[in-house]
Amino acid sequence: MVTPAFSDCINKLGVDEKDVIPFGRNKAKISLDVLDKPAAPGKLILVSAITPTPSGEGKTTVSIGLAQGLQAIGKKVCLALRQPSMGPVFGRKGGATGGGKSSLTPAEEINMHFTGDFHAITSAHNLISAIIDNAMFFHTLNIDERKVIWKRVMDMNDRSLRSIIVGLNKQGFPRETGFDITPASEIMACLCLATSYKDMEERINRIVIGFTTDDKPVFARELGITGSVMALLKDALMPNLVQSVEGVPCFLHGGPFANIAHGCNSVLATRMALHFGDYAVTEAGFAFDLGAEKFLDIKCRQSGLDPAAIVIVATARALKMHGGTALADLKNTDVDALKNGLANLDAHLDAAAHYKRPVVVAVNKFFDDSREELDAIVKHCAERGIPCAIADIFSQGGEGGKDLAQMVVEAADRSSAPFKPLYESDLPVEEKLD
Known part of the structure; x- marks a missing residue:
């Protein structure tokens, strides 16, 4: 199979050349x-x-x-x-x-x-992490180092970094933190729900990064670096x-x-x-x-x-596993297990x-x-x-x-009523679960 030229894909969409960043x-x-x-x-x-x-x-x-x-x-x-x-x-x-x-x-x-999006998200996330530590060092936001909920991220599985202690230098504040993986970053979630640059900026500003010593939430906007974070994400949002x-x-x-x-x-x-x-x-x-x-x-x-x-x-393989077939035996026909797995x-x-x-x-x-399994x-x-x-x-x-x-x-092509979520946003959690 010969994959069509990428230029054919762009032409198929009819995108103006000025809107394409190769x-x-x-x-x-x-x-x-x-x-x-x-x-x-x-x-x-x-x-x-x-x-x-x-x-x-x-x-x-x-x-x-x-x-x-x-x-x-x-x-x-x-x-x-x-x-x-x-x-x-x-x-x-x-x-x-x-x-x-x-x-x-x-x-x-x-x-x-790929195009560096995950790198940009990682950098933006860790910029916030660095400024949080800076704010604690200069006592600017009254952040309680025991109540910082913002970790660092990297796009790699590294078990030893999940739980770490930072701030062991003489000027630091030793505290427990860790690294999440980049897809677990709230920056990633914000980027994927954003509808525009302005919406992305507002979502970043609303992020809670921790709490003060008197248990008041500290928002990312209070760090004063949203513009810098957005600069790192400028291309990633496209x-x-x-x-x-x-x-x-x-x-x-x-x-x-x-x-x-x-x-x-x-x-x-x-x-x-x-x-x-x-x-x-x-x-x-x-x-x-x-x-x-x-x-x-x-x-x-x-x-x-x-x-x-x-x-x-x-x-058929997954349904057989749900029906009790062991992974090593999935190559064998087992209609009974498949029928059990249909639940x-x-x-x-x-x-x-x-x-x-x-x-x-x-x-x-x-x-x-097997044909018997597919037919079932x-x-x-x-x-x-x-x-x-x-x-x-x-x-x-x-x-x-x-x-x-x-x-x-x-x-x-069937007509359906406009989509409506199953619950309203302002309901109590228990009612949402029901």
């Missing part, structure tokens, strides 16, 4: 000015999944394969996905650019330094453009973890995908009960985004039903899946009245995603 030959940043130009917004497709297992479910691969399938049936489509963190890339997880014939390119650059191996444009931007933030790519990248595509495919991290619910309850609430359809990814799929389908959006199940096909999943979904497609997108790319794409188009 980063080498195969990636670029796109100016926020493009969003000021009139365009009919596309339909947003949210991809989520069943509960993750070590066997892998492939949300990113399916997102890319679905987008390529939509292109294959003649639809104008864009992707909006998260940038991977180098910590998991060099740890157990590996790369995060899809797989096989449903991949993004340039994969190696995306999985490492979404990155890459493409899939079949030439589908992808706005790849931001990467907050879903266990500590909202686990979605940036609002700005999603808006660009909707701006340029009749259909925009995006993904939420982890399973529906974490990533997708945060996408809907946080990202959509704050941005006004309104998904037209939801795709839940499952695999996990059902739980996520039940959760998705609360949001009143059409749902499609995508079965990410592995080469050794399709039959189960049919009994629930849920469309289900076998997506052979790893080995066949867009061609293997055409059935899924057709089902998603039919689902997304």
Whole structure:
């Protein structure tokens, strides 16, 4: 397979040359000015999944394969996905650019330094850390060193730095702190929810970095360095453009973890995908009960985004694990275990039903899946009245995603009431949980 030239991807979008900031030959940043130009917004497709297992479910691969399938049936489509963190890339997880014939390119650059966004976020975060220590040294904000909640960050797994003591020099204030990973930075969460430079600035100003000796919150705006932080983030706020191996444009931007933030790519990248595509495919991290619910309850609430359809990814392998099959035995056909594991799929389908959006199940096909297992999943979904497609997108790319794409188009084209969150922001926590 020969990947189309990156210039073809830019031309496909119709972006003015002045709004493209090249980063080498195969990636670029796109100016926020493009969003000021009139365009009919596309339909947003949210991809989520069943509960993750070590066997892998492939949300990113399916997102890319679905987008390529939509292109294959003649639809104008864009992707909006998260940038991977180098910590998991060099740890157990590996790369995060899809797989096989449903991949993004340039994969190696995306999985490492890319356009420097994570470096900028790391620098901005640690600038705040340094100024907090400076404020304590000069006693300017009455910060209680025991109540500083702002740590430092780096985009790497380094267990020894999670808990450290700083300030051991003669002029310092010894205190316990540590390093989080860059996707856990509140700067990352702010960037991915921001709708403009002004909105980003306001979000930074509202950050609570610690408390005074009399338990009053100290806000980042009191440090007097928001302008400097924004200078470091000037380019990072612009979404990155890459493409899939079949030439589908992808706005790849931001990467907050879903266990500590909202686990979605940036609002700005999603808006660009909707701006340029009749259909925009995006993904939420982890399973529906974490990533997708945060996408809907946080990202959509704050941005006004309104998904037209939801795709839940499952695999025969993962369902067998949920049904009791050991990881080493997944290559063996076990329809009974798979049927037991379908309870996990059902739980996520039940959760998705609360949001009143059409749902499609995508079965990410592995080469050794048996026909009996795949048929059992399709039959189960049919009994629930849920469309289900076998997506052979790893080995066949867009061609293997055409059935899924057709089902998603039919689902997304149904009329739905405007999206409404399940709870109001001002409710007590217990009521929100209910």
